[in-house]
Amino acid sequence: MTELTYSFQQNTVTLDLAKKMLEKAEEKGKELGMKFAISIVDKAGNLKAFSAMDGAPVLALEIAQNKAFSAAAYNRATHEWYDRLKDDPPLMEGLVHTNRLVIFGGGYPIQLNGECIGGIGVSGGHYTHDMQVCEAALELLAETVKEA
């Protein structure tokens, strides 16, 4: 008469979607005339797919990965952190030291039907550029879902 539930399901981004998002991000990067590193992680924050555009700054390689991790690991876009921290001094001084957490723009959760299935992180320009690149990749998801 056990009523124990053994497992629960988590949806996570496919490699197919991840690669299409990379493509769109790279296109946007070329359009902006800058070189970006782009990282996709799965639901659990593990690396799924990655591209460094030719000439992308070495510094961007890890930041892009950390942004994608941050976004998936808390289901929150990285640029949303600052507004939540700025009037909350203990968090502002403390949370920023969290391992791999990025609190400036360029990381977004990948959401399907309102559920987080992974994260995308971009680095290479100012974070406002990085955000545009992410958004271009996420548009594809929105469009594709609309078609379905």
Add this chain to the structure above:
Amino acid sequence: MTELTYSFQQNTVTLDLAKKMLEKAEEKGKELGMKFAISIVDKAGNLKAFSAMDGAPVLALEIAQNKAFSAAAYNRATHEWYDRLKDDPPLMEGLVHTNRLVIFGGGYPIQLNGECIGGIGVSGGHYTHDMQVCEAALELLAETVKEA
């Protein structure tokens, strides 16, 4: 005629208490409708017991452990740090870089008769939520001690 003392005793949280605290914390988590990671460490700061509620953010797993460590390692609740740092610039700029030290709410020492026997750390919501979850777990300790 030195009177060398060879050893001293340290009281440290039992697994029985730790598990009861986890239960109470999880109950409070459900009541709040959020998913938390909850960590208990012993007197020495080592992991004693841990639960991640189903769907708890990946980011919370390490933060919860670091909060419990911080609390036990200095016998101070993590939310008490900020007020002590804010007017002491060298500490404010410097101490926050200490490995594993968390300076915002959600970590409490577990105290028995005024003595620190371990720490509890919770992460998953805003730290005000995390603190409520800790406090629910610590109430059990107070009640039990009262009864005795």
Add this chain to the structure above:
Amino acid sequence: MTELTYSFQQNTVTLDLAKKMLEKAEEKGKELGMKFAISIVDKAGNLKAFSAMDGAPVLALEIAQNKAFSAAAYNRATHEWYDRLKDDPPLMEGLVHTNRLVIFGGGYPIQLNGECIGGIGVSGGHYTHDMQVCEAALELLAETVKEA
């Protein structure tokens, strides 16, 4: 006319199951008269639940976690590695240096209907003892599934 699949599902161990496995493991530990650390990780290898029996060796705390990680991260019991490595010198000399990989007994994947949904790792005795503790916990899964 897109035929892109956006996400795929992964089943991962619930906290309810994880905690019942910890209980069974602790019972077996008491029966053996030894003190174990017991770790459960989810499908992605992230910490789900943990208990250190009172007096468990400090060394066991990390090993138990690494065994659980190893088992979930490759869907293979840790004691199965050695036979696969022993006549394969490059692996024997090389693979053992993999971060967090344990190649001796005491880590098992948690499998439901043939699918890996997490891992359990135990440390504290000789690995033959650690294996008995894991097996006691996994029996619960087998029994419970039979009942269902």
Add this chain to the structure above:
Amino acid sequence: MTELTYSFQQNTVTLDLAKKMLEKAEEKGKELGMKFAISIVDKAGNLKAFSAMDGAPVLALEIAQNKAFSAAAYNRATHEWYDRLKDDPPLMEGLVHTNRLVIFGGGYPIQLNGECIGGIGVSGGHYTHDMQVCEAALELLAETVKEA
């Protein structure tokens, strides 16, 4: 009259080539019916492009990256290390501890006209499978160069 040379050129793999190699590797992976993580690094050993096939073991994610790094960082296929180490005890016991160095198969330098321009690393199966996946990706390079 010193003739100081100010800089020298390094050829490094393009993202275009890296992505085509990933595609070929994934095709080979599907043919083998296994799930691999595939990593491409540039001449400097930095991550250039990465894919984790759906269901690839978590353990493979880091190993694939380390294999690619190892191969590019010394311009040597990872499976070539063991034969060079086995009769040289100080190296055999010592070198294997080098951070990120993998000494079993599944990592190859990417060479263009005899020059190392990057590395590819694959993990997910036995290293003999991983090697086949790498070789499939490297064939593309051979073919392309032949055509040119």
